[in-house]
Amino acid sequence: MLEKLQSVFILLSIAIGVVLSYLPFTSIHGEKVILPALMLMLYNIFLQLPLQQLKAGFANVKVTGLSLVVNFLLTPLLAFGLGYLFLNNSPDLWIGFFMLMLTPCTDWYLVFTGMARGDVGLGLSLLPWNLLLQLALLPVYLAVFAGSIVPIENTVLVKSIVIVFILPFSLAYLTRYGVTKAKGKEFLEERVLARLSGHQFVFLLIAIMGMFASQGKAVLTNPLIMVQLLAPILLFFAGTYLLAQMIGKLFKFSYPELACFTCTTIARNSPVALAIAVTAFPEQPLIALVLVVGPLIELPVLFLVTRLIINNEKLFKKHKRV
Numbered sequence: 001m002l003e004k005l006q007s008v009f010i011l012l013s014i015a016i017g018v019v020l021s022y023l024p025f026t027s028i029h030g031e032k033v034i035l036p037a038l039m040l041m042l043y044n045i046f047l048q049l050p051l052q053q054l055k056a057g058f059a060n061v062k063v064t065g066l067s068l069v070v071n072f073l074l075t076p077l078l079a080f081g082l083g084y085l086f087l088n089n090s091p092d093l094w095i096g097f098f099m100l101m102l103t104p105c106t107d108w109y110l111v112f113t114g115m116a117r118g119d120v121g122l123g124l125s126l127l128p129w130n131l132l133l134q135l136a137l138l139p140v141y142l143a144v145f146a147g148s149i150v151p152i153e154n155t156v157l158v159k160s161i162v163i164v165f166i167l168p169f170s171l172a173y174l175t176r177y178g179v180t181k182a183k184g185k186e187f188l189e190e191r192v193l194a195r196l197s198g199h200q201f202v203f204l205l206i207a208i209m210g211m212f213a214s215q216g217k218a219v220l221t222n223p224l225i226m227v228q229l230l231a232p233i234l235l236f237f238a239g240t241y242l243l244a245q246m247i248g249k250l251f252k253f254s255y256p257e258l259a260c261f262t263c264t265t266i267a268r269n270s271p272v273a274l275a276i277a278v279t280a281f282p283e284q285p286l287i288a289l290v291l292v293v294g295p296l297i298e299l300p301v302l303f304l305v306t307r308l309i310i311n312n313e314k315l316f317k318k319h320k321r322v
Helices: 003-020 024-048 051-086 091-102 109-115 120-144 154-183 185-196 199-221 224-250 255-266 271-280 285-311 313-321
Strands: none
Touching: 003 024, 003 199, 003 285, 024 154, 024 185, 024 199, 024 271, 051 091, 051 120, 051 224, 051 255, 091 120, 091 224, 091 271, 091 285, 109 120, 109 255, 109 285, 120 154, 120 255, 120 271, 154 185, 154 271, 199 271, 199 285, 224 255, 224 285, 255 285, 271 285
């Protein structure tokens, strides 16, 4: 239920942040809570990361392999091309859009896979691959693609990776190892992970409030910047949906496989990209704001895509019988 209300909570956090932006103290110091909140959020994400499922992902080599090719090869090219066409005159929006579309979702795509009656187990096995590969490839993509839009200092990029990836990941690994050694795996899963599973979203909301507390006035004075994002975002989702359907039919996926493949291909909202944007582009807050506002457009699209997938289920089964 919480996942379905995430967009509502994000909107509330934005509204609270905008209100706080008119208070002198919070408008000045609001940005100080952003990075700590994002680091705590990523610590929780890494703590929940089921690394043992890396092998499970390749139990279905066909779907997993094609999913990784689409998410980490075709999608970056599509995102960069759409940014060039629609946001060429707005470098910060272009980079924000590119980072938003570059990173596959690591959480709520499972909710939409379930709603579409897809293979949730297969989707779960894709999660660690999606997260680890985006962590490994995001700096490369930023250096190659975003570096052609605005100059990026390699030292700043490396520093951001250390802060948002290596440090939280190391602490999460040490926590898992220490608790398992001291109390056992069952205690870790039932007493620690189960209680912390919802905390990552709370920290995300705190970070969003901090962003809009410090930058809310700038957004309100130029609201058309978000309108500029509408066309490329909608075209991206339409393009990835059609691509997923085409690949699924070409490689003869089962319906549950096709539903899972479509959801993981379309869904974008990685918190890792947001954390890197905050640390790598501290003087360009609009980039991070794009990563916050983007999901507000994405979520209604994902609901629509889910209905399209379900409506196509009967046609899919009829075609398979023929």
